[in-house]
Amino acid sequence: MTVLEIDGVSKTYGSGDDAFAAIAEVTLTTRPGEVLCIVGPSGCGKTTLLRCASGLMPPTAGSVRLDERAVTAPPRSMALVFQDYSRSLLPWMSIHDNVVLPLKAARVARGERERLASEALASVGLDPLGRRYPWQLSGGMQQRAAIARALAYQPEILLLDEPFASVDAQTRADLEDLLLEVWNRTGLTVLLVTHDIDEAVYLGSRIVVLSASPTRVKETIDVDLPRPRDQIGTKELPGFAHLRASVFASIKEESLRRPVDT
Amino acid sequence: MTDGPSPRTSRRARDRVEAVVLPVLGVAVTLAAFEVAPRIGLLPRSSFPPFSEIFATLTDLVTTAELWEAVLDTLDAWARALAIATLIGVPLGLAIGSNHIGALLSRLTIDFLRPIPSVALIPILVLVYGTRPSLKVTLAVFGATFPLLFQAMYGVADVDPVAKDTGRAFGMGWWARLRHIVLPSCAPYLATGLRISASVALILVVTGEYIVGVPGLGAEVLVAYSSGAFERMYALIVVAGLLGLLVNLGFHAVERRALSWHPSHRPDEGATA
Amino acid sequence: MTRSWIGRLVLLLVVPVALVALWWWTSAESGSVYYPPLSRIVEKLQEDWLFEQVGSDLVPSLGRFTAGYLIAALTGIALGTLIGLAPRVRRASQPVTEFLRSIPPPLLLPFVLVVVGLGNASKIVLIVLGSVWPVLLNTIDGVHGVDPETLDMARSFGIGRRMQLTRVILPAASPKIAVGMRTSLSVALILMVISEMQASTNGLGFQVLSAQRSFDTAGTYAGVIVIGVVGLVVNLGFLVAEGWIMRWHRGARGLLEDTQRGRRPARGPGARARDATTTPRDERRMVGTTGVME
Numbered sequence: 001m002t003v004l005e006i007d008g009v010s011k012t013y014g015s016g017d018d019a020f021a022a023i024a025e026v027t028l029t030t031r032p033g034e035v036l037c038i039v040g041p042s043g044c045g046k047t048t049l050l051r052c053a054s055g056l057m058p059p060t061a062g063s064v065r066l067d068e069r070a071v072t073a074p075p076r077s078m079a080l081v082f083q084d085y086s087r088s089l090l091p092w093m094s095i096h097d098n099v100v101l102p103l104k105a106a107r108v109a110r111g112e113r114e115r116l117a118s119e120a121l122a123s124v125g126l127d128p129l130g131r132r133y134p135w136q137l138s139g140g141m142q143q144r145a146a147i148a149r150a151l152a153y154q155p156e157i158l159l160l161d162e163p164f165a166s167v168d169a170q171t172r173a174d175l176e177d178l179l180l181e182v183w184n185r186t187g188l189t190v191l192l193v194t195h196d197i198d199e200a201v202y203l204g205s206r207i208v209v210l211s212a213s214p215t216r217v218k219e220t221i222d223v224d225l226p227r228p229r230d231q232i233g234t235k236e237l238p239g240f241a242h243l244r245a246s247v248f249a250s251i252k253e254e255s256l257r258r259p260v261d262t
Numbered sequence: 263m264t265d266g267p268s269p270r271t272s273r274r275a276r277d278r279v280e281a282v283v284l285p286v287l288g289v290a291v292t293l294a295a296f297e298v299a300p301r302i303g304l305l306p307r308s309s310f311p312p313f314s315e316i317f318a319t320l321t322d323l324v325t326t327a328e329l330w331e332a333v334l335d336t337l338d339a340w341a342r343a344l345a346i347a348t349l350i351g352v353p354l355g356l357a358i359g360s361n362h363i364g365a366l367l368s369r370l371t372i373d374f375l376r377p378i379p380s381v382a383l384i385p386i387l388v389l390v391y392g393t394r395p396s397l398k399v400t401l402a403v404f405g406a407t408f409p410l411l412f413q414a415m416y417g418v419a420d421v422d423p424v425a426k427d428t429g430r431a432f433g434m435g436w437w438a439r440l441r442h443i444v445l446p447s448c449a450p451y452l453a454t455g456l457r458i459s460a461s462v463a464l465i466l467v468v469t470g471e472y473i474v475g476v477p478g479l480g481a482e483v484l485v486a487y488s489s490g491a492f493e494r495m496y497a498l499i500v501v502a503g504l505l506g507l508l509v510n511l512g513f514h515a516v517e518r519r520a521l522s523w524h525p526s527h528r529p530d531e532g533a534t535a
Numbered sequence: 536m537t538r539s540w541i542g543r544l545v546l547l548l549v550v551p552v553a554l555v556a557l558w559w560w561t562s563a564e565s566g567s568v569y570y571p572p573l574s575r576i577v578e579k580l581q582e583d584w585l586f587e588q589v590g591s592d593l594v595p596s597l598g599r600f601t602a603g604y605l606i607a608a609l610t611g612i613a614l615g616t617l618i619g620l621a622p623r624v625r626r627a628s629q630p631v632t633e634f635l636r637s638i639p640p641p642l643l644l645p646f647v648l649v650v651v652g653l654g655n656a657s658k659i660v661l662i663v664l665g666s667v668w669p670v671l672l673n674t675i676d677g678v679h680g681v682d683p684e685t686l687d688m689a690r691s692f693g694i695g696r697r698m699q700l701t702r703v704i705l706p707a708a709s710p711k712i713a714v715g716m717r718t719s720l721s722v723a724l725i726l727m728v729i730s731e732m733q734a735s736t737n738g739l740g741f742q743v744l745s746a747q748r749s750f751d752t753a754g755t756y757a758g759v760i761v762i763g764v765v766g767l768v769v770n771l772g773f774l775v776a777e778g779w780i781m782r783w784h785r786g787a788r789g790l791l792e793d794t795q796r797g798r799r800p801a802r803g804p805g806a807r808a809r810d811a812t813t814t815p816r817d818e819r820r821m822v823g824t825t826g827v828m829e
Contacts, residue, residue, distance in 0.1 A: 018274055056687050073690070080691040088688040091787035092706040101702060102692035135787040153692060280626065288627035309649035366546035371554065374763075377770040379724045381641075382739075382762035384732070385747035385755045389569050461637075468639040473732060480642065487645035495649075499642050506637030 002077060002156040002189050004030045004053065008062035011048050022048040024214030025062065030157070035183060035190040037200035039247060040210030040218075041255045046193045049215070050161050053191065054080055066157070076106065079155035083162040085142040089134040089149075096121070096130035099149045106153075120152035121145075123185075124178060140171035144178065151182065157189040164199065173231050176203060180229060197251070201225070201243045202234060209247060212254040219250055311493050319493040320500060328482075329498075333505065335478040336467055339395050340509075343402030343463045344456075351407040351459070352452060355414025356444065365415075372411070380405040380466055384473055398470030398478070405466045406459040413455030417448030453520035457513035464509050468502055479505070571753040579757040588742060593761070596727055596738040599655060600769075603662025604723040608716055611667045615674025615712075616705070625675060632672060640665030640722060641729050648734055658730040665726045666719040673715030677708030710784050713777050720773055724766055739765065 011023040022045040030036050040046055051057040053064055055071040055078075064071040066078065074080070082088040089098050099120060103113045121127045124144040134142050143163060150158055160179075164172045176199060183190055194200050200207050204223045211218040225239050234240055296313040299305045323329050358364045358372075380401060391397040421444055429439040445452075471480025479502050486495035559573045584593070618624050643664050651657040681704050689703045705712075731740025743758030778785070 014274055016275075051687075054691060056690060074693060076693060078691075080688070082684060082688060084684060087682050087684040090685070090703065090706065092709075092783045093702075101698075102694060105692060105694040105698050133783055133786060135783075149692075280623065284623055284626040285630045288629070288631050291627075292631045306650060310646075363546060366543060367550050370547050370551045374551070374767060377721070377766035378759075378763035379721065379728050379766050381725050381728050381732075382743065382759045382766075385743050386569075386759060388747055389752060389755065465639040465641070469641040469729065472641055472644075473729060480639075483642055483645060487649070492649065495645055499638060499646065502642055503634055503638035506639060507634055510633075510637055 002030075002067055003032060004157055004189070004191065005065040006049075006053055006062075007065065009049070009052050009059040009064060010061045011045070011052055011057070012060045021214040023052070023059075024216050026210070026215060026217055027062075028208055028217055028220070030189050030191060031205070033187050033189055034205035035192060035203050036206050036208065037204035038191070038193045038208045038210060039195065039197060039200045039251065040215065041212050041251055042195060044210045044212055044254070045215040046195070046210065047161055049210075050159055050191075050193050054078060054159050077156040079150035079153045079158055081143075081146050081150050081158065081160040081163045083165050085134070085139065085146045085166070088146055089142055091133065091135050094131050094133055095126060095137070095145045095148075098134065098145060099130075099152050102149065102153050116152045116154065117148075120148040123151060123182060124148045138171075139167045140175060143167060143175060147175075147178070147182070151186075155188065157191065160190065160192045162194055163192070165195070172199075177231065179203065184228070197244055197247045198235070201240060201247065202229060202231075207243075207247055209250045209254075212257050218254065221247060221250075309492055311496070315493050316496045316500065320497040323494065323497050323501070329501070332477070332479045332482045333501070335395070336464075336471065336480070336505070339398045339467045339470075339478065340402065340460075340464050343399045343406055343467060344460055346399070346403045347406035347410055347459055347463065348456070350403070351410030351455070352414045355411040356418050356440075356448070358411075359415035359418035360444070372408075376408050381469060381473070384470065387470075388474055393474055393476050395476060395478075397474060398467045398476050401470045402463040402466040406463040409458040409462060410452070410455040413451040413458075414448065417451030418444060420451070421447045449520045450517070453513075453517040457510070457517050460509050460513045461506065464506055568750065568752055571756065575753040576756045576760070579751075579753040580760065583742075583754060583757055584761050592737050592739055592742050593765075595655075596731065596740070597765070599658045599662065599730075599738070600723055600727040603659040603727070604666060604720065606659070607663045607665075607667040607719055607723065608670050610663065611670025611715065611719070612674050612712060615671045616678050616700070616708075618671075619675040619678025619708070620704075622679070625679060632668070632675075636668035636672065640726055644726075644730060644733060647730075653734050657734070658727070661730050662723045662726045666722040669718035669722065670712065670715040673711045673718075674708060677711030678704055680711075681707045710781065713781055717773060717777070720769060721766075724769065728762060 006026055006028050009023060009026050010021065013020045013022060026049055028036075038046055038049065048057070052059045053071070055064065055073045055075065058072065066075050069075070089095075090101070093101065096117060099117045100113055103116060108116070118127060118130070121130055124147050126141065126144055126148060129137065129141070134145060137145065143166075147163075163179075164175050167175065179190070179192075180203060182188070190203075192200075192203060201223060207221045207223060208217055209219045209221065210216070221243065223243060225234055225237060225243070293313055296316075298312075300307040300310045300312045354368075358368050383401060383404060384397075387397045387400055391400070425443050425447065426439065429443045434442070467478065468480040470476055471478035472484050473480075475481050475484055479498065483495055483498045483502070486492070486498060555573075562570055562572045563574065565572055618628055640661075644661055647657045647661045647664065651660050685703060685707060686699070689699045694703070727738075728740040728743075731738035732744045735741040739758065739762050743755055743762065746752075746754035746758055
């Protein structure tokens with residue numbers, strides 16, 4: 001089982017008087033097969049943290065390890081889902097070709113490629129739409145395609161950066177359930193960055209609350225809500241409301257602490 | 263940000279240095295290449311003198327009244343052509359762009375005339391004008407009208423309908439709407455059109471001068487070429503290039519001002535040539 | 536009247552037909568040397584260009600044009616990609632490329648004539664030197680401006696340098712490259728005509744200028760019309776090819792209103808977000824940023 005260790009990671013842009021510490025020092029470790037949600041006040045460097053964690057950006061200090069191996073570039077066993085599907089799906093390729101592209105790059109044999117792609121598309125409910133282009137689909141459908149691309153890549157850990165931030169509320173709920181369903185089936189480790197507290201509580205096994213900039217881990221909260229979860233039942237539980245309130249309070253404190261001009 | 267980390271080196275400070283050093287370096291390398299290439303036979307020395315010799319001729323040339331008269335001849339025709347092109351292109355473009363029927367009526371005529379290489383008209387213009395300056399002005403007007411016409415059409419088609427309705431709701435007449443709503447919101451488009459047209463007009467004025475021998479910078483190049491005065495010929499071409507650069511940069515600045523308040527303005531836009 | 540297709544057709548045709556009719560009518564009795572009867576021009580068109588001078592003049596012209604344009608386009612794309620990928624080279628080359636493309640392209644003719652000579656090669660070299668800039672500058676711009684998040688995606692899935700180039704960077708830059716190529720097309724046509732006017736013994740430019748020098752006015756007009764038609768056909772051909780190759784781009788911008796399957800293109804935050812990267816407005820404003828000569 002896969003373990004991602006983020007150890008004392010900090011990121012500073014510029015130096016001298018211009019220096020800006022996006023992340024002061026963040027340490028956290030995923031547990032195998034959990035959904036770890038990262039929340040924090042807006043502008044606290046969540047995306048920067050994810051970019052460091054995935055090896056897209058080298059941290060200024062500290063280290064990231066995936067299964068004891070240092071992450072300096074995105075590892076093969078990790079897949080990412082970006083917030084802005086319109087920029088991460090290539091508009092000049094069909095949905096199918098978008099899903100297949102990473103497999104081609106990984107030199108997966110043709111037959112295997114096709115099998116993985118159609119399985120992944122089926123698992124997100126897009127199997128009849130593979131020939132379509134991204135721009136012919138709704139936002140929710142496009143984000144499904146991005147998830148299918150990540151699944152077809154057969155990762156052991158899935159990193160998602162505010163994946164449902166640009167879709168409407170109903171679609172968002174559908175996609176959250178899709179993610180839970182996929183997670184149930186595959187046993188992936190999931191690291192999800194979000195600004196939506198409900199989403200974090202609903203999806204997460206644990207929630208990491210980040211402090212305002214310069215960012216540190218403020219608090220880690222265990223989500224002891226029963227699984228399987230569902231949009232109505234789970235959200236009616238007293239435990240849900242309680243968790244939600246404590247995460248909210250924790251973030252609110254941070255928002256107030258922030259200097260006015262940011 | 264996506265590049266490697268640079269601990270202890272300030273990226274911005276390095277950027278500032280590079281912004282000055284790199285362009286200077288680029289120019290220096292290019293000039294050196296044009297100096298060396300004829301000397302080592304990469305370019306035929308008899309017809310392409312080393313840059314230092316061209317430069318010496320250029321410094322002599324800028325002290326002669328002859329050069330400045332030619333430049334003035336060229337600029338005079340250019341300014342007149344640009345003014346006429348604006349007076350034709352902008353009103354016509356606004357009319358066509360804001361009117362569905364006008365668009366249909368003019369469509370085929372414009373689509374047919376636009377791809378005609380303007381220089382093809384030179385023989386007819388010679389028949390009509392001989393070597394009078396009107397030749398180059400007419401040639402330039404033909405070429406420079408289209409960019410303005412099209413930008414005006416796109417601009418007026420892009421005016422926010424809500425803004426137009428607001429104008430109508432407040433009882434503004436068509437002149438007031440034109441002045442306060444249509445023209446301001448078209449301004450970025452028109453500025454772009456003006457920049458393109460200004461370049462096109464200059465190119466065509468010089469072309470007319472060069473091909474037909476109408477007095478001006480282009481004709482000077484022609485004379486230098488046919489008399490074998492190659493240093494002078496290249497010096498004049500450099501002057502024409504600098505003139506073109508000046509026109510381009512000048513109108514780029516105008517365009518940037520027109521754009522600065524417009525929602526379409528993005529900081530990375532300056533990247534586009 | 537604008538609803539039915541017949542009404543639209545009438546509106547489309549009325550001005551061109553009226554103009555031609557006006558030309559025919561006003562020139563019919565014209566004794567002016569400068570304004571020959573249109574009927575005479577049409578006769579001349581048939582005599583000269585159906586098909587006597589097609590092989591001797593039209594074909595050589597088009598050959599030079601095609602060779603020069605293709606070399607310019609390929610050079611511009613290749614060089615532009617290299618420069619666009621290297622930010623420092625891009626910065627260093629900027630003032631030089633800005634200056635070189637500011638030289639009125641016809642003034643490159645004397646340079647080419649003295650350095651390369653009078654043959655076919657010099658005309659092709661002229662076309663290349665004059666029309667390479669729009670492709671080059673737009674390619675640099677397009678390659679440099681690829682969305683960083685798109686590149687992040689490619690890197691995160693372990694897509695290598697070469698595949699990034701062919702599958703991500705070049706397609707992403709292709710709308711700008713197409714804009715550059717469209718501009719270059721006009722420049723290449725102009726330079727074809729000009730080079731033939733000054734230093735040739737055949738070709739469209741040569742024929743039209745020699746007709747004018749021998750005071751064959753109707754022949755001059757006929758030649759100009761032929762050049763106009765060539766320009767029209769070449770441009771149309773380009774637009775058709777571009778429209779087909781870049782159909783994803785029109786679709787992605789939401790301009791492909793209803794597809795044959797009858798669905799509407801995606802609208803929403805995503806569609807808008809993409810619009811922000813290349814709005815039709817940008818596209819239009821980009822047209823000819825690099826010194827068009829229409």
